[in-house]
Amino acid sequence: MVIFENMLSKKTKYGLKALAYLAKQGSNHPVQISVISESENISRKFLESILLTLRKNGFLGSKKGKTGGYYLLKDPKDIKLAPIMRILEGPIAMVPCVSLNFYEKCDDCPDETTCSVHNLMLEVRDSTLQIFNNKSLADILKD
Template identity: 55%
Template sequence: MLSKKTRYALKALVVLGKNFGGIPIQISKIASEEHIPKKFLEQILLDLRNAGLLYSKKGSGGGYGLVKDPAEISVVQILRITGGPVALLPCVSLNFYQKCDECDNEATCGVRDVFVDVRDATVKILSETSIADVIKREKDLVQNYSQ
Protein backbone atom coordinates (compact mmCIF):
# COMPACT_ATOMS: atom_id res chain seq x y z
CA MET A 1 0.00 0.00 0.00
CA LEU A 2 1.14 3.49 -0.75
CA SER A 3 1.48 5.77 2.25
CA LYS A 4 -0.70 8.83 2.63
CA LYS A 5 2.44 10.83 2.03
CA THR A 6 2.89 9.32 -1.41
CA ARG A 7 -0.77 9.70 -2.29
CA TYR A 8 -0.77 13.32 -1.22
CA ALA A 9 2.38 13.93 -3.22
CA LEU A 10 0.78 12.48 -6.35
CA LYS A 11 -2.35 14.57 -5.88
CA ALA A 12 -0.32 17.71 -5.34
CA LEU A 13 1.84 17.08 -8.37
CA VAL A 14 -1.23 16.62 -10.53
CA VAL A 15 -2.48 20.01 -9.37
CA LEU A 16 0.91 21.57 -10.02
CA GLY A 17 1.17 19.77 -13.33
CA LYS A 18 -2.05 21.30 -14.57
CA ASN A 19 -0.62 24.68 -13.65
CA PHE A 20 2.77 24.13 -15.30
CA GLY A 21 4.04 27.40 -16.77
CA GLY A 22 1.70 29.51 -14.63
CA ILE A 23 2.30 31.39 -11.41
CA PRO A 24 3.18 29.51 -8.20
CA ILE A 25 0.38 27.87 -6.21
CA GLN A 26 0.20 28.14 -2.43
CA ILE A 27 0.33 25.13 -0.14
CA SER A 28 -2.90 26.15 1.52
CA LYS A 29 -4.74 26.19 -1.78
CA ILE A 30 -3.64 22.68 -2.68
CA ALA A 31 -4.32 21.48 0.86
CA SER A 32 -7.89 22.69 0.93
CA GLU A 33 -8.72 21.63 -2.62
CA GLU A 34 -7.34 18.13 -2.18
CA HIS A 35 -8.37 17.62 1.44
CA ILE A 36 -4.79 17.30 2.68
CA PRO A 37 -3.67 18.50 6.15
CA LYS A 38 -1.72 21.65 5.42
CA LYS A 39 1.19 21.07 7.78
CA PHE A 40 1.65 17.58 6.43
CA LEU A 41 1.59 18.81 2.86
CA GLU A 42 4.27 21.39 3.71
CA GLN A 43 6.69 18.60 4.56
CA ILE A 44 5.82 16.65 1.48
CA LEU A 45 6.28 19.55 -0.92
CA LEU A 46 9.56 20.33 0.79
CA ASP A 47 10.75 16.79 0.10
CA LEU A 48 9.72 17.11 -3.53
CA ARG A 49 11.50 20.41 -3.74
CA ASN A 50 14.67 19.00 -2.18
CA ALA A 51 14.48 16.20 -4.71
CA GLY A 52 14.56 18.80 -7.45
CA LEU A 53 11.03 18.36 -8.74
CA LEU A 54 9.62 21.64 -7.50
CA TYR A 55 10.74 25.21 -7.10
CA SER A 56 9.42 27.39 -4.32
CA LYS A 57 8.94 31.08 -3.87
CA LYS A 58 8.70 32.66 -0.46
CA GLY A 59 6.74 35.67 0.63
CA SER A 60 3.53 37.19 -0.57
CA GLY A 61 2.56 35.83 -3.95
CA GLY A 62 4.83 32.86 -3.36
CA GLY A 63 4.09 29.16 -3.61
CA TYR A 64 5.20 26.08 -5.47
CA GLY A 65 5.62 25.15 -9.09
CA LEU A 66 7.02 22.31 -11.18
CA VAL A 67 10.61 22.69 -12.32
CA LYS A 68 10.19 20.29 -15.24
CA ASP A 69 7.45 19.56 -17.71
CA PRO A 70 4.92 17.15 -16.17
CA ALA A 71 5.63 14.80 -19.07
CA GLU A 72 9.17 14.45 -17.73
CA ILE A 73 8.13 13.35 -14.23
CA SER A 74 7.29 9.68 -13.83
CA VAL A 75 5.07 8.25 -11.15
CA VAL A 76 7.75 5.80 -10.05
CA GLN A 77 10.05 8.71 -9.26
CA ILE A 78 7.51 10.11 -6.85
CA LEU A 79 7.00 6.80 -5.08
CA ARG A 80 10.73 6.56 -4.56
CA ILE A 81 11.04 10.08 -3.19
CA THR A 82 8.13 9.86 -0.82
CA GLY A 83 7.53 6.26 -0.02
CA GLY A 84 10.56 4.15 -0.51
CA PRO A 85 10.46 0.71 -2.14
CA VAL A 86 8.15 -0.16 -5.00
CA ALA A 87 8.98 -3.86 -4.73
CA LEU A 88 7.01 -6.19 -2.50
CA LEU A 89 10.12 -7.79 -1.04
CA PRO A 90 13.19 -5.93 0.26
CA CYS A 91 15.52 -8.36 -1.49
CA VAL A 92 13.92 -7.45 -4.81
CA SER A 93 13.99 -3.67 -4.52
CA LEU A 94 16.15 -1.84 -7.04
CA ASN A 95 16.58 1.34 -5.02
CA PHE A 96 16.08 0.14 -1.46
CA TYR A 97 17.59 -3.32 -1.49
CA GLN A 98 17.87 -5.22 1.77
CA LYS A 99 18.76 -8.83 2.37
CA CYS A 100 15.93 -11.08 3.53
CA ASP A 101 16.76 -12.27 7.07
CA GLU A 102 15.11 -15.62 6.65
CA CYS A 103 16.53 -16.42 3.23
CA ASP A 104 19.60 -18.61 2.92
CA ASN A 105 20.39 -18.12 -0.74
CA GLU A 106 18.75 -15.33 -2.64
CA ALA A 107 19.98 -16.60 -5.98
CA THR A 108 17.96 -19.79 -5.68
CA CYS A 109 14.83 -18.47 -3.93
CA GLY A 110 11.69 -19.28 -5.90
CA VAL A 111 9.53 -16.80 -4.02
CA ARG A 112 11.98 -14.03 -4.77
CA ASP A 113 12.01 -15.01 -8.43
CA VAL A 114 8.25 -14.48 -8.67
CA PHE A 115 8.39 -11.10 -7.04
CA VAL A 116 11.12 -9.98 -9.40
CA ASP A 117 8.55 -10.41 -12.15
CA VAL A 118 5.97 -8.46 -10.18
CA ARG A 119 8.45 -5.67 -9.59
CA ASP A 120 9.38 -5.53 -13.26
CA ALA A 121 5.75 -5.28 -14.32
CA THR A 122 5.03 -2.57 -11.76
CA VAL A 123 8.13 -0.53 -12.51
CA LYS A 124 7.38 -0.76 -16.22
CA ILE A 125 3.93 0.77 -15.81
CA LEU A 126 4.94 3.37 -13.27
CA SER A 127 8.04 4.51 -15.12
CA GLU A 128 6.16 4.78 -18.40
CA THR A 129 3.46 6.87 -16.76
CA SER A 130 4.16 10.55 -16.22
CA ILE A 131 2.25 13.21 -14.33
CA ALA A 132 1.11 14.47 -17.73
CA ASP A 133 -0.30 11.02 -18.46
CA VAL A 134 -2.17 11.02 -15.16
CA ILE A 135 -3.67 14.38 -16.04
CA LYS A 136 -4.65 13.11 -19.47
CA ARG A 137 -6.28 10.02 -17.99
CA GLU A 138 -8.25 12.19 -15.63
CA LYS A 139 -9.42 14.34 -18.52
CA ASP A 140 -10.52 11.27 -20.48
CA LEU A 141 -12.31 9.83 -17.48
CA VAL A 142 -14.18 13.06 -16.85
CA GLN A 143 -15.26 13.14 -20.48
CA ASN A 144 -16.54 9.56 -20.43
CA TYR A 145 -18.11 10.06 -17.03
CA SER A 146 -20.20 13.06 -18.06
CA GLN A 147 -21.53 11.34 -21.16
Protein backbone atom coordinates in the same frame (compact mmCIF):
# COMPACT_ATOMS: atom_id res chain seq x y z
CA MET B 1 -10.13 -4.07 12.23
CA VAL B 2 -8.28 -1.88 9.80
CA ILE B 3 -7.81 -3.76 6.58
CA PHE B 4 -5.46 -1.65 4.53
CA GLU B 5 -2.25 -1.82 6.46
CA ASN B 6 0.31 -1.86 3.72
CA MET B 7 -1.31 0.45 1.33
CA LEU B 8 0.01 3.46 -0.46
CA SER B 9 0.79 5.98 2.25
CA LYS B 10 -1.20 9.18 2.45
CA LYS B 11 2.04 11.00 2.03
CA THR B 12 2.47 9.53 -1.45
CA LYS B 13 -1.17 9.88 -2.34
CA TYR B 14 -1.26 13.53 -1.34
CA GLY B 15 2.06 14.20 -2.99
CA LEU B 16 0.84 12.80 -6.29
CA LYS B 17 -2.39 14.74 -6.06
CA ALA B 18 -0.51 17.96 -5.39
CA LEU B 19 1.82 17.35 -8.32
CA ALA B 20 -1.15 16.58 -10.53
CA TYR B 21 -2.82 19.77 -9.36
CA LEU B 22 0.22 21.81 -10.31
CA ALA B 23 0.49 20.05 -13.64
CA LYS B 24 -3.11 20.94 -14.43
CA GLN B 25 -2.39 24.63 -13.90
CA GLY B 26 -0.24 24.53 -16.96
CA SER B 27 1.89 27.46 -15.85
CA ASN B 28 4.91 27.77 -13.61
CA HIS B 29 3.34 30.43 -11.48
CA PRO B 30 3.79 29.61 -7.77
CA VAL B 31 0.73 28.11 -6.09
CA GLN B 32 0.29 28.42 -2.34
CA ILE B 33 0.10 25.38 -0.12
CA SER B 34 -3.28 26.41 1.23
CA VAL B 35 -4.75 26.62 -2.25
CA ILE B 36 -3.73 23.07 -3.02
CA SER B 37 -4.67 21.74 0.39
CA GLU B 38 -8.16 23.20 0.19
CA SER B 39 -8.74 22.08 -3.35
CA GLU B 40 -7.57 18.54 -2.68
CA ASN B 41 -8.84 18.16 0.89
CA ILE B 42 -5.44 17.67 2.44
CA SER B 43 -4.30 18.84 5.84
CA ARG B 44 -2.34 22.03 5.22
CA LYS B 45 0.47 21.28 7.63
CA PHE B 46 0.87 17.75 6.37
CA LEU B 47 0.95 18.87 2.77
CA GLU B 48 3.52 21.46 3.74
CA SER B 49 5.97 18.77 4.80
CA ILE B 50 5.30 16.74 1.69
CA LEU B 51 5.92 19.61 -0.69
CA LEU B 52 9.06 20.42 1.22
CA THR B 53 10.31 16.90 0.59
CA LEU B 54 9.50 17.15 -3.09
CA ARG B 55 11.31 20.45 -3.33
CA LYS B 56 14.39 19.14 -1.56
CA ASN B 57 14.48 16.28 -4.03
CA GLY B 58 14.30 18.46 -7.09
CA PHE B 59 10.72 17.89 -8.18
CA LEU B 60 9.43 21.29 -7.19
CA GLY B 61 10.66 24.85 -7.04
CA SER B 62 9.45 27.26 -4.43
CA LYS B 63 9.15 30.96 -3.90
CA LYS B 64 9.32 32.22 -0.33
CA GLY B 65 7.53 35.07 1.40
CA LYS B 66 4.34 36.81 0.44
CA THR B 67 2.96 35.61 -2.91
CA GLY B 68 5.17 32.59 -2.47
CA GLY B 69 4.29 29.02 -3.35
CA TYR B 70 5.36 25.91 -5.22
CA TYR B 71 5.70 25.22 -8.91
CA LEU B 72 6.86 22.43 -11.19
CA LEU B 73 10.41 22.62 -12.44
CA LYS B 74 9.83 20.56 -15.55
CA ASP B 75 7.17 19.88 -18.11
CA PRO B 76 4.74 17.28 -16.70
CA LYS B 77 5.44 14.93 -19.59
CA ASP B 78 9.11 14.88 -18.59
CA ILE B 79 8.38 13.92 -14.97
CA LYS B 80 8.30 10.14 -14.70
CA LEU B 81 6.49 8.57 -11.78
CA ALA B 82 9.13 6.08 -10.65
CA PRO B 83 11.49 8.60 -9.02
CA ILE B 84 8.56 10.34 -7.35
CA MET B 85 7.36 7.05 -5.93
CA ARG B 86 10.83 6.27 -4.62
CA ILE B 87 11.09 9.62 -2.85
CA LEU B 88 7.64 9.61 -1.31
CA GLU B 89 6.90 5.93 -0.79
CA GLY B 90 10.32 4.37 -0.74
CA PRO B 91 11.33 1.24 -2.65
CA ILE B 92 9.01 0.04 -5.37
CA ALA B 93 9.91 -3.58 -4.71
CA MET B 94 7.90 -5.34 -2.03
CA VAL B 95 10.97 -7.07 -0.69
CA PRO B 96 14.49 -5.67 -0.22
CA CYS B 97 16.13 -8.60 -2.00
CA VAL B 98 14.53 -7.66 -5.32
CA SER B 99 15.01 -3.92 -5.08
CA LEU B 100 17.10 -2.19 -7.72
CA ASN B 101 17.75 0.97 -5.73
CA PHE B 102 17.52 -0.28 -2.14
CA TYR B 103 18.85 -3.83 -2.31
CA GLU B 104 19.34 -5.80 0.90
CA LYS B 105 19.89 -9.47 1.47
CA CYS B 106 17.28 -11.31 3.50
CA ASP B 107 18.41 -12.63 6.88
CA ASP B 108 16.56 -15.89 6.62
CA CYS B 109 17.19 -16.79 3.01
CA PRO B 110 20.37 -18.76 2.23
CA ASP B 111 19.99 -18.65 -1.55
CA GLU B 112 18.02 -16.12 -3.53
CA THR B 113 18.10 -18.04 -6.76
CA THR B 114 16.09 -20.88 -5.26
CA CYS B 115 13.77 -18.75 -3.15
CA SER B 116 10.15 -18.94 -4.26
CA VAL B 117 9.29 -15.58 -2.76
CA HIS B 118 12.27 -13.88 -4.34
CA ASN B 119 11.42 -14.94 -7.84
CA LEU B 120 7.76 -14.17 -7.46
CA MET B 121 8.42 -10.70 -6.12
CA LEU B 122 10.88 -10.09 -8.91
CA GLU B 123 8.05 -10.46 -11.37
CA VAL B 124 5.77 -8.20 -9.39
CA ARG B 125 8.46 -5.55 -9.15
CA ASP B 126 9.06 -5.68 -12.90
CA SER B 127 5.43 -5.23 -13.80
CA THR B 128 4.93 -2.38 -11.35
CA LEU B 129 8.13 -0.69 -12.36
CA GLN B 130 7.19 -0.82 -15.98
CA ILE B 131 4.15 1.28 -15.19
CA PHE B 132 6.00 3.81 -13.08
CA ASN B 133 8.90 4.08 -15.51
CA ASN B 134 6.74 4.62 -18.55
CA LYS B 135 4.11 6.92 -17.14
CA SER B 136 4.66 10.63 -16.65
CA LEU B 137 2.78 13.16 -14.59
CA ALA B 138 1.09 14.29 -17.78
CA ASP B 139 -0.15 10.77 -18.42
CA ILE B 140 -2.15 10.52 -15.24
CA LEU B 141 -4.02 13.80 -15.51
CA LYS B 142 -7.78 13.66 -15.89
CA ASP B 143 -10.11 16.57 -16.39
